[in-house]
Amino acid sequence: MWVSPILLLLAWTVSAATLLSPILNSSSDTPDLCQLREQFSLTGMHQDGDVIIGGLFEVHLLALFPELSFRTKPEQLWCHEFDMEGFKAAMTMAFAVKEINGNPNLLPYIKIGYRMYDNCVRLHAAFRAATALVSGNEKSFSMRNCSGLPPVLGIVGDPGSTHSIAISSVLGLFRVPMVSFFATCSCLSDRRRYPSFFRTIPSDAFQVRAMIQILQHFRWTWVGLIHSDDDYGRHAAQSFHEDIAAFGGCVAFSEILPKDNDIVEIRKIIQVIQTSTSRVIVVFSTGSYLLPLMDEVVRQNVTRQWIASEAWSTSTAFLIPRLLPFLRGTLGIAIRRGEIEGLEEFLLSVRPDHSPNSMVKRFWQEMFGCRFEPEEALAVAEGRICTGQEDLSKADLAYSDVSDLRPSYNVYKAVYALAHSLHNLMSCVPGQGPFQGNSCASLHDMQPWQLLHYLQSVNFTTGFGDQVTFDKNGDALAIYDILNWHGMPDGTMKARTVGVVDESQPPGKVLSLDEDKIFWNFESKKPPRSVCSESCPLGTRKVRKKGLPVCCFDCLPCADGEITNITDSLECFRCPKEFWSNLEKDRCVPKEVEFLSYEEALGISLTTASLLGACIAAVVLAIFVYHRHTPVVRANNSELSFLILLSLKLCFLCALLFIGQPRMWTCQLRHAAFGISFVLCVSSILVKTMVVIAVFKASKPEGQGALKWFGAAQQRGTVLILTALQVVICVIWLCTASPTPHKSTHYQSSKIVFECAVGSVAGFATLLGYIGLLAAISFLLAFLARNLPDTFNEAKFITFSMLIFCAVWIAFVPAYVSSPGKYADAVEIFAILASSFGLLMAIFAPKCYIILLHPERNTKKALMSRASN
Structure with missing residues (x-):
């Protein structure tokens, strides 16, 4: 299913005279010298170590691609629109590596290094960065036959599901482990197609089940569905259709957000929302897809109960005064919030003179609106010259705010998962190893597939108290926070935690919800009713309306001698031989015994x-x-x-x-x-x-x-x-x-x-x-x-x-x-x-x-x- 996009990507890259990966060629003049045929221009940062792990992050939100020509070599892409949250996630990886290197109980004799790149939220850039990580990005080095150990043993990322599908499809061939912290597509749980993929965020299948828990709790059986036209949205929608049918709910309508933000298509979606009797709408999408729809919601004055997926439930792009009257009260599924001790001090200590790389310089320029000389091409503003001594604590409070760590916490767990796997690998006793001949791996000839073996069975607990382990499909234990968007006095909104969905809990206790803390954006200040047909009372049975979903039905009274003592019963049950139904048809009562008596x-x-x-x-x-x-x-x-x-x-x-x-x-x-x-x-x-x-x-x-x-x-x-x-x-x-x-x-x-x-x-x-x-x-x-x-x-x-x-x-x-x-x-x-x-x-x-x-x-x-x- 995913071969065609990869082949298309390969064809596009080769036609542009840029290779899919930096292939090594041996020079004819110096046969022992390996050279890259092409070197990509990538924004990133690195740190040397005995073992290198890679990272792929969304540091910029947009990328400009040059026009393609089959006669000239294309220019390198240029990324812009700096994403502070993505950079914080990357710096969390750097902090985790620093913390591991300072831990005497974890890899005491090995220093971990890292190499991180920006994917610019584009598949082409992400694929180039991934191939640069597994093949190296040096211009030349001496090596016979251009073969040897890969530069990285494992990769943290990519955050996007589509990126992870394409990259893991290739890296899985070489058993290079990849631990994503934000890719949730349930399709990635297919171990046959993605044998080396892991993630510290639950898959969409768990996310959908968490949403179903909420719908069941409030008895919302008639819901609308909107999803983005990408791998994340399509697979989440498919899982949602299957799971909501399993608990007896129905999808009132299912609409796809257009990729190109076509206003005509968006208005059609708004019209469907307005004409539907559903009061609850579930949305699987990222913010870039969803913002045009919300603009139209404001213009059309549409008020509904929104259920946000984890991709946008914590997005600050929607917590603005303009959307307050329409989005407050939204319930969202969010990644588990965690706490990382010492991260705030580390974020404030980042300086371009300490980290001479393009990613940190881009960050510094974004924070202070300055530029570095003579690297004017990297400047994001035509302002003063950056000194590198500016005070970060006064620049942007959002950058150093560690009170609501979600994606960054998953990055932290992913780095530690690789570190613990590496520790278990290095703790192998010679002659008792899991590899051929009961052998163990050594630091000098370690292969990614050997680390993959230990990663599958890793099991540890973070300092915050969360257990990290992977099931047979590479999925982490599913646990989500339930958020509710509240209006603030200053006209903005804030997402507050009102419950937890924990799949590790026994049945009946998976959902924990504090309803007193939930704000409802309706006049009644109560949960809305969202059903196609009201529940059938006792004494009646459901009869489906022809041509409509199963949630749309009529309630017919039971026949004489039959009862139902539960709501929404599909059939009536006949009373025992000596019993008969009462007038309400909700219980069996002893039949009247008739004979010719002296009293009548x-x-x-x-x-x-x-x-x-x-x-x-x-x-x-x-x-x-x-x-x-x-x-x-x-x-x-x-x-x-x-x-x-x-x-x-x-x-x-x-x-x-x-x-x-x-x-x-x-x-x-x-x-x-x-x-x-x-x-x-x-x-x-x-x-x-x-x-x-x-x-x-x-x-x-x-x-x-x-x-x-x-x-x-x-x-x-x-x-x-x-x-x-x-x-x-x-x-x-x-x-x-x-x-x-x-x-x-x-x-x-x-x-x-x-x-x-x-x-x-x-x-x-x-x-x-x-x-x-x-x-x-x-x-x-x-x-x-x-x-x-x-x-x-x-x-x-x-x-x-x-x-x-x-x-x-x-x-x-x-x-x-x-x-x-x-x-x-x-x-x-x-x-x-x-x-x-x-x-x-x-x-x-x-x-x-x-x-x-x-x-x-x-x-x-x-x-x-x-x-x-």
Whole structure:
């Protein structure tokens, strides 16, 4: 992926008659003398030592390239716009080397030197500086075959991700270790492509995870993304897209900052920001890309919650009064701040007479606006002559301010990482080394790849208390400060630390945030809401809106019997079998158990009717017992009448077994009692009808012998046998498939219907069928005997009663089958009561009428006269 840019760079350099690296050529006149084919003009500084380490820093922000021509040799580039922070980072490296050389416990017999160059924030300059570091920059030296030890064993830098990608791609071929202090592109963690790259700053992958921690904390799921069009921005944006999707967030829009600061493209980005419903915008960019956008933010009066990446969260270019109304409240991810004891005194001690090199002279000229004679070409101002004795402590407070060291602290750690690796290398015991034949490296033939071996396993703690070690990809332990931009009384802004993101902490404690210290740039002074759709409350589920990101959704209520007890649930969960959802659909509650109870109106009505019928039957029985010697009672066998009244009373009372909570004994007894009581009643009516017919036939000469078959004993026996058959049916039913209490949800899912399962439908049908058979026979016989003389005749009343009985039970079957739950019991009770009242009224009401209201008709003479009439 990165071969093409390098080849293009190589082609550009060669076409300009300037080589990619200072290649050594042997002179034909002096075969032992090596000469550089070309020497680059680089701004830098150096210090001699037994071992040299290199450094690449951004000391100037701009570089002027001469026009290219294929006929003449191009001029050297010229760098300008001095960067004080970049120079401070370079001086931190110089301080770290000085401190290491003065440490008796670290490399006590070796003096470290350095060679540092300015990359001018341009890839061409950075690549030239890197090749100068690994190949040397002397014009000529004596060496057979132009081969030998490289001038530097390792390089601190480059701060830019794009520069590091290109340089490390080449240096990795020769296993030259490179420890960057500011390159964060996650692509550099690829050990296969960049085997010698390390860094003391976490990669963008960790930075993105730190931002995701903040978004999760404030529940910002609908965020905008803006990134620069370079390696840093593109890879950070890719990681952000992946990680925000993992935690359930969405990118409302993703815009790329144009490289050439095209105002038309920038205004399009502002328009997208203004039209979007997102209130939070994450920006991965450097200040040079971002400044034109912020200028347009001021012009368009755009207020949003900005989330700054580490590339611009600490940039002083944005902490100005003009941007205060729009950028205060910004939350940023910043490199870990550190403290370096003695650095301030060292920075103030830097003087051009002590360090005769171009980088320090450029710094001095920038600080005091002077120039050195006769080096007027290096002067940055047409002012007075520099004496070299100016007082640095009064020149620029930002230069000597060491209270907020971030990139410089990473430089400090990078230098010490190389020093500790070198110390471990020199501490190798001969014969126990890690190299071929258990050998160790020596100071005189040390190779970069040998230092690389020890750098991979280096582990030490800085004086500030931070542990420095590298994982298998060359990445350092991830720890960030969280900054919040506050407005100051003088109209400027200041970044204050409000929290820490530390990946080394256990889950749940990675983010530590002091919300009381955070300033919010909104009227409410509270964190903004930034969601595409509000969270779905309990009892609802998320349904994604078609054609929109997953963060845009509707909230649909759960169906009956389903709940969600968490917000933003993707699905509803069905309640257990005996539970049902409450009205809010956020918890399961026990289902209502339904049965025909004595407390409800229907149960009370049926109970009253049942008791009333039983009382009426008892009263009629008492009347008949009291008037048992009267002709009306004695006619047609009074004993059967008593038996019918007794069975009707039992029929009325057995209806009560169908009311109340079903239990095993009530379920088994209700149908058995009902079936036996009705068979007793109907069989008695059947025998009474047969007696009527037998008596009538006995009154005729040809039927004198018919009555002997219908004596009292035969009547009782017939009733007993017919009833016994029903008893047998009930016993078989109860023994084979007994009715049992059953909780059913078949009729209504929200309720548990507590009913008596019949057990065997065939048993229940046989019981009803037997009753129906007896009733049908009784009806038929009574209908045939309806015209017999009134003296002996009850056939008309029996016919009418059986007609009512059969009509009720014929209507009962479909009504019972179609009625759910307790209403099936109510239908059966109604059938029992209706048929019982029908029998009672049709058979006994006329007799009671005569007995109570017309006693004069309750005589044998009156009955006989009716017969004659």
